[in-house]
Amino acid sequence: MNSKKIILASASPRRYELLTQLGLTFTVEPAQGEEKIQDHIPPEEIVKRLAYAKADEIRKRHIKEDLSDNSTLIIGADTIVVKDGRILGKPADEADAYAMLMSLSGSTHQVYTGVALISAEWEVQFCEKTDVTFYPMTKQEITEYIQTGEPMDKAGAYGIQGIGGRFVKEIHGDYNNVVGLPIARLYHVLKEI
Numbered sequence: 001m002n003s004k005k006i007i008l009a010s011a012s013p014r015r016y017e018l019l020t021q022l023g024l025t026f027t028v029e030p031a032q033g034e035e036k037i038q039d040h041i042p043p044e045e046i047v048k049r050l051a052y053a054k055a056d057e058i059r060k061r062h063i064k065e066d067l068s069d070n071s072t073l074i075i076g077a078d079t080i081v082v083k084d085g086r087i088l089g090k091p092a093d094e095a096d097a098y099a100m101l102m103s104l105s106g107s108t109h110q111v112y113t114g115v116a117l118i119s120a121e122w123e124v125q126f127c128e129k130t131d132v133t134f135y136p137m138t139k140q141e142i143t144e145y146i147q148t149g150e151p152m153d154k155a156g157a158y159g160i161q162g163i164g165g166r167f168v169k170e171i172h173g174d175y176n177n178v179v180g181l182p183i184a185r186l187y188h189v190l191k192e193i
Contacts, residue, residue: 005027005072006075009075010031010054011030014181018183019075019186026075029058031076043112046087046114048126051116052116052123055075055076055116058074072120073119074118074119075115075117075186076115079112080111082110083156088100090155097151101157106135107134111132111156113127113181115181115185115186115189117190126189130171145164145167150163
């Protein structure tokens with residue numbers, strides 16, 4: 001796998017750290033396209049489409065290069081949080097973050113991460129789902145958490161790997177999936193291709 005040139009189509013520092021854990025050498029080239037979420041399709045399809053769009057954008061940037069030798073692999077990923085069928089993206093403002101966190105308090109939600117792998121000869125897409133249960137949170141806890149700024153750039157308005165981890169009662173599934181990249185599944189998919 002290390003003989004390939006690998007490009008991560010994401011600016012996420014969390015995805016960078018997770019991909020580094022696989023021991024891969026790669027470059028980062030963030031996709032710039034606008035994420036368009038269609039509510040009428042299942043969450044699994046939404047994240048796979050968003051991940052594919054990111055990877056495909058980077059492929060198109062490199063279209064003039066000779067990728068026919070199959071030496072370049074592009075990895076795109078996207079994560080969404082879903083509560084009772086409603087997608088919780090990154091909060092628009094503090095009031096939005098507050099509403100999201102209040103809805104997550106004392107209940108279970110799902111985190112979906114879609115991954116797309118694209119080379120000259122093949123494309124692979126998959127989705128991983130993790131169930132996350134929060135302890136009940138007080139209004140003061142939510143307000144103080146928002147004041148840290150951590151929730152503002154994260155889907156669902158929390159970071160499990162940061163301060164937000166204190167509210168997580170349990171998870172069922174891949175922890176790294178909630179952080180932003182299911183590296184165990186990615187590793188096994190890379191072994192097969």
